Amino acid sequence: MRALAGLQALPDPRRGNPGVALRNSESSCIFLRMPTDTLIVMCTCPERASGLQIAEQLVDRRLAACVNIVPGITSVYRWQDRREAAEEVLLLIKTRVERFAELQQAVTELHPYELPELIAVPVERGLSAYLNWVAQCTTSIA
Numbered sequence: 001m002r003a004l005a006g007l008q009a010l011p012d013p014r015r016g017n018p019g020v021a022l023r024n025s026e027s028s029c030i031f032l033r034m035p036t037d038t039l040i041v042m043c044t045c046p047e048r049a050s051g052l053q054i055a056e057q058l059v060d061r062r063l064a065a066c067v068n069i070v071p072g073i074t075s076v077y078r079w080q081d082r083r084e085a086a087e088e089v090l091l092l093i094k095t096r097v098e099r100f101a102e103l104q105q106a107v108t109e110l111h112p113y114e115l116p117e118l119i120a121v122p123v124e125r126g127l128s129a130y131l132n133w134v135a136q137c138t139t140s141i142a
Helices: 048-060 097-110 128-137
Strands: 008-010 019-023 029-033 038-045 066-079 082-096 119-122
Touching (some): 038 128, 048 082, 082 128
Antiparallel strands (some): 019 029, 066 082
């Protein structure tokens, strides 16, 4: 693998696409995309009331900027060696990587399930203003 000697970091020329552009001495440009620190966390709940309670707590504690509550989810899963099916709501939680551990702890405490679904997916790209808003809303107040 060749070293990146002689490369100069430049501001990202593409709006809404976090990353860095590198230019070498021959003026060739290489763009390296870097993921944002924003996460979308998915969590299912047995009904809207428990989902709303969790959503409100996460936003109030600044662990989430926004939580969408999506009704009408049917989940088919294996639990205690039996196939189960349940009607649920899906929470789509917008947060940042650095807040995930606290968010996980809060969901574990608030959730009615013994084993809540909690899956985080990194946001690779997004509207810069929106991603900044997520960061602002999930910054803890000292």
